[in-house]
Amino acid sequence: DAKTTQPPSMDCAEGRAANLPCNHSTISGNEYVYWYRQIHSQGPQYIIHGLKNNETNEMASLIITEDRKSSTLILPHATLRDTAVYYCIVRVGRNSGNTPLVFGKGTRLSVIA
Amino acid sequence: DAGVIQSPRHEVTEMGQEVTLRCKPISGHNSLFWYRQTMMRGLELLIYFNNNVPIDDSGMPEDRFSAKMPNASFSTLKIQPSEPRDSAVYFCASSLWSGGDRNEQFFGPGTRLTVL
Numbered sequence: 001d002a003k004t005t006q007p008p009s010m011d012c013a014e015g016r017a018a019n020l021p022c023n024h025s026t027i028s029g030n031e032y033v034y035w036y037r038q039i040h041s042q043g044p045q046y047i048i049h050g051l052k053n054n055e056t057n058e059m060a061s062l063i064i065t066e067d068r069k070s071s072t073l074i075l076p077h078a079t080l081r082d083t084a085v086y087y088c089i090v091r092v093g094r095n096s097g098n099t100p101l102v103f104g105k106g107t108r109l110s111v112i113a
Numbered sequence: 114d115a116g117v118i119q120s121p122r123h124e125v126t127e128m129g130q131e132v133t134l135r136c137k138p139i140s141g142h143n144s145l146f147w148y149r150q151t152m153m154r155g156l157e158l159l160i161y162f163n164n165n166v167p168i169d170d171s172g173m174p175e176d177r178f179s180a181k182m183p184n185a186s187f188s189t190l191k192i193q194p195s196e197p198r199d200s201a202v203y204f205c206a207s208s209l210w211s212g213g214d215r216n217e218q219f220f221g222p223g224t225r226l227t228v229l
Binding site: 034038041042043044045046049087091098099100101102103104105 | 117143144146148155156157158161163169204206208209210216217218219220221222223
């Protein structure tokens, strides 16, 4: 079972920041927060992951609360191509080997022109 | 890099027929995953392999489903006999774990299976 809770849908105006929340109140100390997204009719795509520090890459930023019970994925300047379902996934990271992803229902983000 | 390759992209078959889905992982990756996506159940793991060895097949619905990975560059998922409830998009993903924490999985484009 997915260990995360996300809102089913969100809208965002093109060019504005999209902030996607995720609750993971039962996260363990050795578990990381991963974000993937699935654009319509494509396979899921990795976005970013983190343990406890905020992370940023070319796609997005990940803000994790100090108690690690929730996080927010930020797309700084959303474009129409960011319209997708975004999945927040909690899983063991380092030293876990290659383990499967457990997907919840995700958040369907619609970027509106 | 061609990414994960799946074939066929679309398959329409009749109930009772055998269906074989194919996957070529990214060269050098040491893990391969088969997922299935339906509207009702979302994305769910069917089976995964590490170094060509099946690790967890608890997600395989029943004995009608079987998967093999004869070598590091090829895997098949077979359904025999197929049933209408098997209609779904089947994704193959591969990853390379080298001891870090990233564990990124790369997904193929999927095979859309329709069983009539």
